[in-house]
Amino acid sequence: MRETIVGPFAGKFVGHAVRRVEDPRLLTGEGRYVDDVQLSGMLHAAFVRSPHAHAHIRNIEVAAARRSPGVVDIITGAEMETLVHPFIGMLALKGLYDPRFYALSSKRVRHVGDPVAIVIAESRAQAEDAIELVEVSYETIEAVANASDALDSRKPPLWDNRSNVLFDFANTYGEVDAAFAGADRVISHQFKEQRVSNQPMETRGIVVEIDPKSSAITVHAATQSAHMLKWVLALLSDRASIPASIKTLAINRDRVTRFAKSAKAILTAKPELKEPSPMMPAMVKQFRAEPSRFVDLQRAMLGLLAKSDNDRPEVLARDIGGAFGTKGSASREDLAVYAAARKLGRSVKWIEDRNEHLMGGGHSRDEIVDISMAVRNDGTLLGMKVSLTLDQGAYPAFPFGGSMFSQIIRVMFPGPYRVPVMQFNGKVVATNKGTLVAYRGPWAVETFVRERMFDMVARELGITAAEVRLRNIVTMAELPTPMITGPMLDVRMSAHRTLVDAIAIADYDNWPAAQLAARANGKILGLGIATFCEAAPGPPDFFEHSIPGSGALAGIEPAKIVLEADGMVAVITQQVPHGQGHETTLAQVAADQLGIPIEAIRVRYGDTKITPFAMMGTGGSRSAAMAGGVVTFAARELKERIVDIAADLMEASREDIVIEAGNVHVAGVPARGITLADIAVEARRRDQNAAPGEAIRVAQEFDGGEGGWTQATHACWVEVDLETGQVAIPRYVVVEDCGEIINPAIVDGQIRGGIAQGIGQVLYEKITYDDAGQFQTGTFMDYLIPTACEIPDIEIHHIETPSEIEANYRGVGEGGMVVAPAALTNAIENALAHLGVRISEPYLPPSKILELAGVIQTARSTAR
């Protein structure tokens, strides 16, 4: 079933499983991951972390630790507050309270692993020795250990004597009550998703390099967005008072002028930003309620304005050992290490260990969803009522976390189905747990709940799981049609076709008979299906429907493409690949446009000194469409410029110039061709202002055009062993449509990798806290990552809906992980249905399977 990988290829590259450009470097040990950065005189950081879920800090005693060998400095939370600004949430949503917090905690700790001091020493081992000598006196507070605690007003508040419900919202789409009143049946269920964690094989890490001579700052980081990290560090570091910043600006008026100039340039380029943001009313309300919030924000912004170029970092992200969303945030630790390096004027390295990464490196999911579906007896869906409670832990991810995910969950809930009316209520709550971050489809609960619920509705109504879906899924004849929540399902929305194909491939109609026959032979088999769509990148207005006011900044993808003086072509992207193979795929796209071999292209990324500005980085299944698109169009413009020069040099008309395999020639006479190096020489002769090493430079931005969706149906077969509780997956089928495929081996790798994480979530993975908020899964012996023995062979069937749209590439990064938990859980429930089993949570280790099947007694749950 796997794609044949092709080697050097002379024709079209897009559509072929071209070998990865990255591999020779990465497979020989020549990769440079953040922990590989070793600088002379570099210091090492380690964090003193809270052992308690919730406690007041009464005292910190660091004298003994300071005397420990190799210790250079210890910065406690109180001192850190003089060095940095607080993190201030940037999302202004009606009804949202976004707490402010510092890089280190000074008065109160809010989860196990909450950092309270940073130790800087000559070696990592010495820093770790010293943290043992820091004596922190805690006075514990009752923990808010889970969402039900957060909803209990008798429990202590985490933030400023406010409710632990930080965000409470409700959206009504259509006449919901009337639809429910007219239904044959209203079927309701409560679902939960356990807390899981991304756990890339490389933990988080940062090296803040301070040039001893110039004091220029280079931040080596494992980050999904280099520019985001740069500007967050610049904004929140070097805390100064407002008068001090004004004084600096009075002395350095050029900084005000420079700011005004760049602001004007941005507003000219993006006039929509002049309109008052839909976020303004909520923001003003936030400031009125909390004037100190306004002061903090102004202080940070003025401080940023007053900074010289040399006081802002450049970020350099090289090879990154996976992320899946967790490196899309700027973390408290990043800022603490940065502040320590700035204070000491020395380079400092911090590499998180696995225990820290499990505790505080980023968790995800952790939702409770109550859903009611109003249906006719034939399975037609008349409306949904959904109530979401999302547990984002103690500290919201920055810049975006649980509140943003709650909005995407809302918008995505209908998926590719006809949902005539919908009521959506949501709560985001604070608990004494680690930070909730994006994890490969941070909205995935909508797919899990909707696709589980369809199975439950089918069982209630006595129809098949396929039938209930077929009755409600949007067919291609209905396109385009908007989702009830706003975003448009365009004419390429082929979810219906993936469902129909999967049903046929699975021989679904004959399944009940096959299942019964197997059961007669003592085999407990199940088949589950699930269908979904992912915004990859979504229609043009997708962000506006999620977070009004966010679209103008979120949507733009820039790229530069340069013919270099030596005839090589550089593609310079703001994407920060961390396993996706952009050095290969973006080169394929550019190579086809230019008519040159892959080997003639270098993809450059991760360095804020050279890459175009964008805050999004790599994430959200956006890069195929967004970066693939902008590279297509920029490369096309570069080709036009090359052809102009070639036509002059060869005294031919532009239309007759052909570029094939790097040979620029007049059609029909390849033997008399010239090279891109020849073009580069001529271009540099014509353009005396070309930058050193460059001949022709093209810069473009792309708004995503039509955007679009990726959609798929997964079918999963299981065999359940009722003696051991083990679940085997004898077959797994994917039918998906992501438009034109740039590199089939990379696409399939993304799908398989996502499904592996989805299988992990269902059968193995759970981040566990006890009722007192104590963390219980601090090693890979407790938090189980699936191995090669646990992941089945996965059959992938691609379909491509024909389209006139240029660069019809769409992302596939998240889908496998979004839909696999639903498909697998549906299969397990199908296997156990004859025992009356109903499954509400996608965490089904052997003990849970045996409990559900009634083989063993339900253990008293001590861990939630």
Next chain:
Amino acid sequence: MNSTNSRIAVAITVNGTAHELQVPARQTLAECVREELGLTGTHLGCEHGVCGACTVLVDGQAARSCLVLTVQADGATIETVESLANDDTLHAVQQAMVDNHGFQCAFCAPGFLMTIKALIDNQAVLTKATLREELSGNLCRCTGYASILAGAEAVLGLTGESNA
């Protein structure tokens, strides 16, 4: 406190080069190759012996270098991922992984490559199923393993056999 500063003499051969080192007693072999010798191809994923990213060969056997102290390796011959390629020619296992898109972020790759190298060198008799077991001590979070298994099967000559 002195114990953390005391150093112990060890002699190890790494990728064919003999080294005589004075190392802290608590230094792991992973720290030794990465920091003392600058061979950063060996990666640390969990530092508690589960993920296998740090796998190196110690006297020809796959070992987790995060669980081996440098002093325990005194007198041993160590091979790391940097030893595999010969100038520009990739080792067969590396080439098989390139040919099969074995890895994505490739942080786990050095551990897999060295584990498979040991299987090749030790002439392990394998089926596709037992190969999965042999590789189950190495975690990959990106790929779902199919591409890594395909590369390993190719280099170990298991491609023709059914997946029994």
